[in-house]
Amino acid sequence: MFVSEIDMLSPRSLKECLYILENEKASLRLLAGGTDAVVRMKEGKWRPDCWVSLKHVEELRFITIQKDEIQIGPMTTHSEIIASPLLQAHADVLVQACQEIGAAQMQNMGTLGGNIATASPAGDTIPALYALGAVIELTSLSGKREMDVEDFFIGPGKTAANPNEIITKIAFNVRDKNDIGIFQKLGPRKAQSISIVNVAVTLSMKEGTNQCTGGRIAFGSAGPTAIRARKCEALLTLGALTNEMIANIGKVAWKEVMPISDIRASASYRRDMASALLERGLYRLMKRWAEDGKQSL
Structure with a gap:
């Protein structure tokens, strides 16, 4: 299999993406930053019938604060996390983890949601999210559900997300001054x-x-x-x-x-x-x- 020989869908909204996941009969895999995808395809490990690119789903890229909770969209890149004054002040452990993810090119392309969904035992952001007590929001056409980050990972490369669900938010509490x-x-x-x-x-x-x-x-x-x-x-x-x-x-x-x-x-x-x-x-x-x-x- 050549890496160029792939089919890809590129939804423009979260709703369109969820509709594809719910109704498409072919085997699908979500594509975020894509930093792991080419390597895994060359290894023959990831071979879906079709990739679903999240590149144009801009509503999944954000860093916000709501009352005492910090919220990050899954398509937020590692570089955006590193550059965020809000996260530097309230989640330095996550900022430091993102700084350790490859070189600048990897940080510019790779996303927090991609690092989480890959579920590698060596994923650098995952222990940081454990330490922050993060909560993962999963969304399907049927609705939303939340789960503690520790419950999300069930084995190497395996998560508790259903095939029709997508990570839509990562959240954790604002830290105290001490x-x-x-x-x-x-x-x-x-x-x-x-x-x-x-x-x-x-x-x-x-x-x-x-x-x-x-x-x-x-x-x-x-x-x-x-x-x-x-x-x-x-x-x-x-x-x-x-x-x-x-x-x-x-x-x-x-x-x-x-x-x-x-x-x-x-x-x-x-x-x-x-x-x-x-x-x-x-x-x-x-x-x-x-x-x-x-x-x-």
């Missing part, structure tokens, strides 16, 4: 690399101290889907985030991840790096917290 976050990634080279392992962390801090009142930790490339590290999270609030406490949390992470061995890294190496990345991320967050003058020394 919330901080970080994304850490280990790849085989600086740019355009798939994660060997990555981690996203968000913390809610008590001003004037290094005491954490709550937090989320999520790993990518450490299991069949992104992994929420709940045992590590439970340790965050047990005491001040001292160097000793951070080291203990890193040790728990080594046991909590469930990586596999593949061509890029062994399971043992991934465990070691997951632990090290989390420790490094927590150290950097505490340093930033102190430098911002919100921790009494």
